[in-house]
Amino acid sequence: MPVPVVPYSEVDVLVIGAGPAGLMCANALANARVNVRIIDQRAVKVTAGQADGISPRTIEVFQSYGIAERLLRESVQVHQAAFYNPSSSGGIELTSRAPDVTAPSARYPFEVALHQGAIESIFLDSMKELGVEVERSTIPTSIEISEDENELADPASHPVRVALKRTSVFEGEPEEEIVHAKFVVGTDGAHSWVRKQFDISMDGEQSEFIWGVLDMVPDTDFPDIRNKSLVHSNHGSALLVPREKDRVRVYMQLEDKDIINPTTGRVDKERMGPNELLEVARRSLHPYKLIPTTGILWWTLYIIGQRVASRFAIKNRVLIAGDACHTHSPKAGQGMNASMNDAHNLAWKIALVVRGWAEPSLLSTYESERRKYALDLIAFDKEFSTLFSGKPLTEENSDGVEPEHFMKTFQKFGGFTSGIGVHYSPSIAVLDKNQNLASGLVIGERFPPYQFIRAADAWPFEIQDLLPSDFRFKLVVFTGDFSDRLQQARVKSMVADMQKPECFLKRYATGKNSASPRFDIITISKGRKEGFDFLQFPTLLRSHWSKLYIDDVDVTRSFGGEGYSHYGVGPEGALVVVRPDGYVGAIAPLDRVEELDAYFGSFMKVSA
Amino acid sequence: MPVPVVPYSEVDVLVIGAGPAGLMCANALANARVNVRIIDQRAVKVTAGQADGISPRTIEVFQSYGIAERLLRESVQVHQAAFYNPSSSGGIELTSRAPDVTAPSARYPFEVALHQGAIESIFLDSMKELGVEVERSTIPTSIEISEDENELADPASHPVRVALKRTSVFEGEPEEEIVHAKFVVGTDGAHSWVRKQFDISMDGEQSEFIWGVLDMVPDTDFPDIRNKSLVHSNHGSALLVPREKDRVRVYMQLEDKDIINPTTGRVDKERMGPNELLEVARRSLHPYKLIPTTGILWWTLYIIGQRVASRFAIKNRVLIAGDACHTHSPKAGQGMNASMNDAHNLAWKIALVVRGWAEPSLLSTYESERRKYALDLIAFDKEFSTLFSGKPLTEENSDGVEPEHFMKTFQKFGGFTSGIGVHYSPSIAVLDKNQNLASGLVIGERFPPYQFIRAADAWPFEIQDLLPSDFRFKLVVFTGDFSDRLQQARVKSMVADMQKPECFLKRYATGKNSASPRFDIITISKGRKEGFDFLQFPTLLRSHWSKLYIDDVDVTRSFGGEGYSHYGVGPEGALVVVRPDGYVGAIAPLDRVEELDAYFGSFMKVSA
Structure with a gap:
């Protein structure tokens, strides 16, 4: 064998x-x-x-x-957060509602x-x-x-x-x-x-948080059952999140006494099952009722350091x-x-x-x-947890968490929890230079959304959709006003610079095609669709007619037209490198294309 | 056998x-x-x-x-129309551009x-x-x-x-x-x-129009090749429409001499093939070039009465x-x-x-x-054709079509060509009564779009998406301000009326369920999401929590909040019947539900 x-x-x-x-x-x-x-x-x-x-x-x-x-077709959207705190009559009451997401530039x-x-x-x-x-x-x-x-x-x-x-x-x-x-x-x-x-x-925190979680379709008179609700009560804190098919997920931070075996000092899962968790949730939500109409659909305990x-x-x-x-x-x-x-x-x-x-x-x-x-x-999370788990401010508990402070903290971290504000520090992939040329395009942060009008056909496009994660670097060229003679000369000079052999576009070109698949050039001009002629632009800036956009309102005049100011780009324009993951990698003025050569030179290889 | x-x-x-x-x-x-x-x-x-x-x-x-x-994923969008007319130097020139669609309420x-x-x-x-x-x-x-x-x-x-x-x-x-x-x-x-x-x-017109049509991917210096272009030249009129995959469709109205055999007096298709059609298009577009890069992809002649x-x-x-x-x-x-x-x-x-x-x-x-x-x-079409086929206004042709007049006519008929303004006359399915209660919801026309905020979770919805073509009549209940005590009393009285056996909701109920699948009730209240409690509403107006909406701005304050005034509905509210095809069928005040009984009574049958 x-x-x-x-x-x-x-x-x-x-x-x-x-x-x-x-x-x-x-x-x-x-x-x-x-x-x-x-x-x-x-x-x-x-x-x-x-x-x-x-x-x-x-x-x-x-x-x-x-x-x-x-994702959007199948999922449930959470737009609003509700904050509940102890009421004078013993249970909880609505303190305020606020947008669930507080990152102003969020596309969604x-x-x-x-x-x-x-x-x-x-x-x-x-x-x-x-x-x-x-x-x-x-x-x-x-x-x-x-x-x-x-x-x-x-x-x-x-x-x-x-x-x-x-x-x-x-x-x-x-x-x-x-x-x-x-x-x-x-x-x-x-x-x-x-x-x-x-x-x-x-590495990190040795203390562990214990969370209980329940899924159910509730019968309830809690008015914010379809909002994200952050409940601060004298009987424990809870977080409610709406889900698909009328379901609601309830997170409860558990107290040691609920879950720790006093004899062993260790977590004892036997002490906390779905019925016990439901009781914890009900205590927290009192005086509102919470009845699972089709039983507890799922539950778990998280013990996370x-x-x-x-x-x-x-x-x-x-x-x-x-x-x-x-x-x-x-x-x-x-x-x-x-x-x-x-x-x-x-x-x-x-x-x-x-x-x-x-x-x-x-x-x-x-x-x-x-x-x-x-x-x-x-x-x-530590800062937020302290507030979330802390006892609420009450007459008996004068150093408790003040509701307004909790809500403000929730909003302050909006950029962080939304993921929108994630900022990568300078590195070979993030060149922190010339930020002043595009103050709204923060180097190291994701390229924020805005709608521009395609020059050839006035079709409005979200610029993020022109920056797909397709493993090419995007060069977004803000030309300024091409009908201005001086600015047009600057743009033409920039195009000449870009066609030199030492320019990154040529240096890192792959294969024989001049339009290297490592780079995608998207041009955004100032201009008005009623009189714009896209054929006047140098062909490098419109490798296809679909690559040229103008900063103008759409045909119904309901949006657009403020992109340059939204991005903080002045009339002199700017060159903006967007990494394949959508983050701003580098910015340069039109007349210093070589600064981008330095950026790409720090990590890019010439094709063999 | x-x-x-x-x-x-x-x-x-x-x-x-x-x-x-x-x-x-x-x-x-x-x-x-x-x-x-x-x-x-x-x-x-x-x-x-x-x-x-x-x-x-x-x-x-x-x-x-x-x-x-x-449809939207696979198709090409046409946002802008361009109007070309004879230039002083012999060919054509751009006269103006305008939105391709001029129906202000168009959702798309x-x-x-x-x-x-x-x-x-x-x-x-x-x-x-x-x-x-x-x-x-x-x-x-x-x-x-x-x-x-x-x-x-x-x-x-x-x-x-x-x-x-x-x-x-x-x-x-x-x-x-x-x-x-x-x-x-x-x-x-x-x-x-x-x-x-x-x-x-x-029945109808005996005279027949002859149209030639070409599809191609053009090499051209015509600046509006990706817009819909209406070309009026001294060498024939043409209509260009952009299509998918860089294609363009060119329609040309042909002259009798191009296509009619003078001997027989009849249409002779032998006289006009793709090459001849291309020549007609080129004459019309002169001085712009039009070169099919991959040949003529498709062509036809339409002869239509x-x-x-x-x-x-x-x-x-x-x-x-x-x-x-x-x-x-x-x-x-x-x-x-x-x-x-x-x-x-x-x-x-x-x-x-x-x-x-x-x-x-x-x-x-x-x-x-x-x-x-x-x-x-x-x-x-007759009115438009006369303008489209007519000779343009020139020094030699002083009774020709004036470019401005042509463009205005194009825009005037925007409601018609967009399909948005289609209006069905009174009939058993269109009850023309109480229009003053909702002047923006024209009886016999389609229910126009607007975004409302779902009361339970502040999720914004386009109301047209709440009126799907699912073969139920929709009853859109504008309650007014439910927190106003007098208005609340009116709403409750209306709900009581709706629960009477003679009301259409009961009379035409199918089966044993009180919520008849023949009708779907959508409620739109005035109110502000920060303090709204949807649970206060009578259950008839919220058969599910997703059925109740408020006329408020979305959480980012970028849209919404003007729906009542957009629809011309006053503080007293209104009942609006929307047919299964999305057209407004009837309107009634809250205190005269019986007027809707009369509407449905004219064609609806009690279940056997």
């Missing part, structure tokens, strides 16, 4: 773990036409419960991959709720169209990175060796496989196997993302958003390195950008 | 002809869960060319069936262009999900309506007998079938077989729709829109009669509403 040969294969990227972070990563890489495989130990995808809040920025990210339409000024299974299906269907499916019932059993410096330095090498084992195979199929990968992404959750293989420590991995990458060949490198309390609804945005930040960098377009050093910005964010998130 | 038995079957509705009108009809009936079959003589669906402009109102209609999203203030095959696919896929597919290669060979008055009067009878013959069958399958239908809809085109069987004459059938129905059992009952010149882009809107007007009426909810007399409003529209369309 022959000894079975363990199959051996190569892949550019192996993603381990098919939760939201892993699926976002694999889908993004598949979109970029990178050779990617994704495995998961589970035999079937998750179908119920678990994290489900999607922040405004994450909706924008979905849109940049062309999958927001379905709301959160959406959709169960994790449905979110995963959106990715799975998108990937399937691109020929990538999750290999299930598959676990990694060993992982090694080559020690050979030459191999590690060669972007074409496959220095990561992963042994896989299938826990369910058809007869005759091999159970084991050895995969040699250029890159491995560990998105295998809070108990990450990948992280443990490399002894990466989780807020921690961040000490490293997010090993030799820039194995990278971890999502819960594998940070865990958060569920209250701010940030865990899944942070995880998916890790993957969004990482995927384009891997894609560019795999394609040979970027130096591997670009990958270092993944840890620097996302680890800082994870730490900021925990700092925010 | 046994004589083959011709199979015999019954169906509620048989649709003959699967063009846009037939597909709209069958899809609408399938949506209404009516037992429907649709046949077509063609073996495959149309794949190229033909009519392709969709007007703003038709987009709204698509949206009401849940199929606009795909643009037209879309999509080839007819793609439009048909949208219907086919929608119908397929509802279990209905087109039976192809099937022709009707005879049709008869029973002469038996009792049978004709019985809505449950199947008095129309149609013999079908399949031109392509698998071996052993029968080639013939006898179908007994309650209703037959003939949507079998300009040469309608159904129309001919009943000797229905086509504008005619309207003398009758649209026979005994209200056989009805014809679309090109079968009216033909139009293509210039105003109305033919396909008129056809689909015929079917939209007809389908709900058939559905209600088939269900036993409405008297057959309701069907008479189909001919009265749609025939008048077809006649109006031709009157409009």
Whole structure:
């Protein structure tokens, strides 16, 4: 009998773990036409419960991959937050309502709720169209990175060796496989196997928060049952979030006495089941009734320490993302958003390195950008938790939390919880220079939405839709008023500069076509659609008629026309580099194209 | 050998002809869960060319069936119209640009262009999900309506007998079938077989217009190649419409000398092929160049007399729709829109009669509403044609068409060409009374769009999306300010009236549920989301929490909050009946619910 040969294969990227972070990563890489495989130990995808809040920025990210339409069709939108506090008669009462999202530039000024299974299906269907499916019932059993410096330095090498084992195979199929990968992404959750293989420590808060969660279709007289409600009562704090199919999710921060066994001093799950959780919720919501009409549909206890991995990458060949490198309390609804945005930040960098377009050093910005964010998130959470869990201000409790202060804090952090205000610090991928040329396009932040009118046909477009996550850098050229003779001369001089061999557009051009697929030029001119002639523009600025836009109102005069001032761009114009993930990478004046050469020169590679 | 038995079957509705009108009809009936079959003589669906402009109102209609999203994703939008006229140097020059659509209340203030095959696919896929597919290669060979008055009067009878013959069958399958239908809809085109069987004459204009049409991807320096361009030149008039994939469609009205054989005096297609048409287009566009980069992709000649059938129905059992009952010149882009809107007007009426909810007399409003529209369309077209085909005003031609007058005429008819201004005259389905209670909701016109805020969760909704074409009448209850004590008393008294047995809500209730599926109540209150308590409203006005809305701005304060004044509804409120096709059917004050009883009493039937 022959000894079975363990199959051996190569892949550019192996993603381990098919939760939201892993699926976002694999889908993004598949979109970029990178050779990617994704495995998961589970035999079937998750179908119920678990994290489900999607922040405004994450909706924008979905849109940049062309999958927001379905997300919005299937999900529930949360527009308004309600704040409840103790009333003089013993129970709680409505103190105020406010927009749930307070980031003024949010394209989608709301959160959406959709169960994790449905979110995963959106990715799975998108990937399937691109020929990538999750290999299930598959676990990694060993992982090694080559020690050979030459191999590690060669972007074409496959220095990561992963042994896989299938826990369910058809007869005759091999159970084991050895995969040699250029890159491995560990998105295998809070108990990450990948992280443990490399002894990466989780640093942070040792104290743990205990949360109880219930899903139900309630019969209730609570007037804000379809808003996000932040309830501060003398009988515990609760957070209510509306969900699809008339369901409501109730989060309750539990007190130690409810859940800790006094004898052992440890958490005792036996002490808290769905009925006990329902009682906690009812005490908190008194005098409002809360009756599950179809029983408790799902419940869980979260026991979460807020921690961040000490490293997010090993030799820039194995990278971890999502819960594998940070865990958060569920209250701010940030865990899944942070995880998916890790993957969004990482995927384009891997894609560019795999394609040979970027130096591997670009990958270092993944840890620097996302680890800082994870730490900021925990700092925010601590401040918010203190207020949320603190006793409310009452006559008996004069140092309690003042309702107005709590609401203001909720709003102050709007930019943060919405994901809109996420700011990446200067690095090779973020050149902090010339901010004054476009004060509304913050370097290191995402390019904010605005509607411009396509010059050729007056069709209004949201500029974010012109900046898809397609792994090209976008060069947004604000030309100013091209009908002004002096400004026209500046634009023509800029175009001449861009056609020089040393310009990044030429230097990093791929193949023989002058329009390099690494870059996409979008032109935004001042002008009025009634008299504009797009054919007057240099062809570099309109590689296709659809690439030229004007800052004008739409034909019904209901929106648009203020884009230059909204972005703080003056009549002299500006060149704005948008990274493939939608973040502003660099800004330069029209007459200093070479400053962009310096930006791209710090990480980009000339094609072989 | 046994004589083959011709199979015999019954169906509620048989649709003959699967063009846009037939597909709209069958899809609408399938949506209404009516037992429907649709046949077509063609073996495959149309794949190229033909009519392709969709007007703003038709987009709204698509949206009401849940199929606009795909239409908008696949189509090209036309926002701007450009007007060209003779220049002093011999060729043409841009005179002005204007919005392509000038109907201020249009929800979609643009037209879309999509080839007819793609439009048909949208219907086919929608119908397929509802279990209905087109039976192809099937022709009707005879049709008869029973002469038996009792049978004709019985809505449950199947008095129309149609013999079908399949031109392509698998071996052993029968080639013939006898179908007994309650209703037959003939949507079998300009040469309608159904129309001919009943000797229905086509009345109207005998003079015929001849149009040439070309599709191409042009290389051109014509600045408005992506706008709709109306070109008036001394060398013929042309209409350019942008299409998908960089294509442009050029319509040219041809002169008799180009196409009429002087010897025979008849149209001679041999005289005009694609190359000749291209020359006509080039003469018209001079001095701009027009070079087909990938050849002429499609071309045709239209020779169309504008005619309207003398009758649209026979005994209200056989009805014809679309090109079968009216033909139009293509210039105003109305033919396909008129056809689909015929079917939209007809389908709900058939559905209600088939269900036993409405008297057959309701069907008479189909001919009265749609025939008048077809006649109006031709009157409009005559006026517009005269201007479009007329020589432009020049020094030599001092009684020519003045450019400004032409553009103003184009705009004046905006309500008409957009479909938004279509107005149905008083009938049993349109009760012209109490218009003053809601001056912005014109009785007999479609319910115009506006965004309201859902009371329970501050989620903004477009009210048209709350009025889907689902074959229920919608009762939109404008309560006024419910927090005003006097107004609250009026609302409560109205609710009491609505719960009386003689009220239409009770009288025409179906089955045992008090919430009759024939009616859907949507409540719009004045109020502010920050303090509103939706639970205070009578349950009749909120059968589900999602049924109650407030006229308030959205959380970002960017829209909404002016709905009452936009609709001309005063503080005393109003009751507005919206027909299943989205048209305002009746209006009543809150304290005269009985006026709606009279409206419904004129055509509705009590359930057996």
